[in-house]
Amino acid sequence: MKIATMATGGIGGFLAVKLTQTGHRVATIARGAHLGAIRENGLTLEGPGGGETVRPWIATDDPAGVGQVDAVIFGVKGDALDAAAEACRPMLGPNTVVVPFLNGVEAADRLAAILPGGNVGNGLAQVSTTIAGPGLIRQTGEFARFSLAERDSRPSERIGRLQDAIRETGSEAPVVDDVECDVWMKFIFFAALSGVTAAGRCTLQMVRGNDALSRLFRDVIAETAALARARGVAIPGDAEEITWNLVNSLPGGMRASTAIDLERGRPLEIDWVTGAVVRLSRAIGLDAPLNSTIYALLSPYKTPPA
DSSP states (O other): OEEEEESOSHHHHHHHHHHHHTTOEEEEEOOHHHHHHHHHHOEEEEETTEEEEEOOSEEESOGGGTOOOSEEEEOOOGGGHHHHHHHHGGGOOTTOEEEEOOSSSOHHHHHHTTSOGGGBEEEEEEEEEEEEETTEEEEEEEEEEEEEEETTOOOOHHHHHHHHHHHHTTOBOOOOSOHHHHHHHHHHHHHHHHHHHHHTTOOHHHHHTOHHHHHHHHHHHHHHHHHHHHTTOOOOTTHHHHHHHHHHHSOTTOOOHHHHHHHTTOOOOGGGTHHHHHHHHHHTTOOOHHHHHHHHHHGGGSSOOO
16 A cells, blocks of 8 residues: 555654555655654664664655555644645545544544545544654554544445554554544543643552542543533443543553643643543533643643743
């Protein structure tokens, strides 16, 4: 397959390395020092099994030079979605599928408002990765699961081909019955993880070991689950317990990328996570007091001071 990673951050970089290793032609869209390092030295993935370096088919900051591809792995920050979506247009053919792997629950709809709806799929990534340096992606933990589907969750040849390609790399790509439910279940977890570990400057171990933080985390889970149900998403009746059990199964040192971005003075994409819970709740007449409070606490750091 011809596949583009837009852009080549933690998720796109992970898949770019793995898919290149299994013989697919991957165009890595990147910029700055990261792009320069990929061009000069290749793209490296460091993980539990050691390091792997590949030379992508194309490394560029100009999607127009790539040509049409079979699939676009779309993994930018929420605030960058509009511009990145527009930049994807030259890579789209009639059957190209753009699969968003972003935090939040609005990415597919936002993409479909910019790109032809027939080109847009939906998905979620469950892998812990980050850009550790120019040309270097680091994976922490051994899990790598990518759920993807058409927006209506109906089977399609193009989604099946991409799922097969991801499975060939050793990652999971399960058959998805209800992609909206899956995206919301991740969001219920991530909204709490993002908000609490960032606002509390804490890890999951600290959450689990502190009664007040545990109650807050569980209440944020419940608040976000209530929003999903009010919007008609078919999440399980015990979604809250499923999510809390997940929290208790994860490494104690884990915290959200939001918390890391806050620590490092980077912009925060809270408008598409905690802020989205607040905004989407208000749109249907629900209160979201806990997410509103967390959003207020983090809002001064959305854009780091100059």
